[in-house]
Amino acid sequence: MASKPTVFQARLLRPATPHRATWSFLLVPPDASAQLPARGLVSVDGTLNGHPFQATLEPDGQGSHWLKVPRSLREAAGATVGDTVTVDIAPVEQEPEPSVPVDLRKALAGSHQAREPWQSLTPAARRDWIFWITSAKKPETRARRIATTCEMLASGKRRACCFDRSGMYSKGLSAPVAADG
Known part of the structure; x- marks a missing residue:
């Protein structure tokens, strides 16, 4: 370290x-x-x-x-x-490459316009997109976020817009609840 x-x-x-x-x-x-x-x-x-x-x-x-x-x-x-x-x-000194979920990988494979920008992103930027997608609570929200990701990448956007990475403002992110209180 x-x-x-x-x-x-x-x-x-x-x-x-x-x-x-x-x-x-x-x-x-x-x-x-x-x-x-x-x-x-x-x-x-x-x-x-x-x-x-x-x-x-x-x-x-x-x-x-x-x-x-x-x-x-x-x-x-x-x-x-x-x-x-x-x-x-x-x-870390060098950000590790994130694991791309299967559904996102398939969507990117089907969209040349999104795949090339995706490949040019840093590992940290790809991780943020993946986190935004996987933080969806409902399957339909996740599917919509994958489609939105491909559209945004194809239009030149490199960051997930309006995503509160800390969870402090949207309250969408939190630690697990402990079983013993």
Whole structure:
């Protein structure tokens, strides 16, 4: 990690839904989150109880972030849900390429006018488009956002318009609800 690391402790929580989730999550304390470069998505290199990982922190809608902790990372770090863990994070030096959902990939493949602008975007800009699409609560909203993405890209727009990346103003983004309160 080349950037100055941020170290904090947080409790591993189990999400209330889905009921059979194998992952856990933690809330990044506001003072630690304030040291990050953005209130929206932030990709970080880090350690959880000394075990290395790379992940993208998500906005919690309160001006801070939360981290989804896959079971494999939790187990590698020797932690269980309910434990307080030590986390050391720093923004990545090079943004990782996001995973493009199948439905968006198909839409881009079918639109030459959108595909070329998409390929010219930075990984962070592609991640923002994907996050805007996948944050839709209803399938019809998601489908409409994919169509809008293709239209906007084809018309020369490079950013998802009017999307509150922090969730602070639209209240559309938040951390999961913990199963144990």
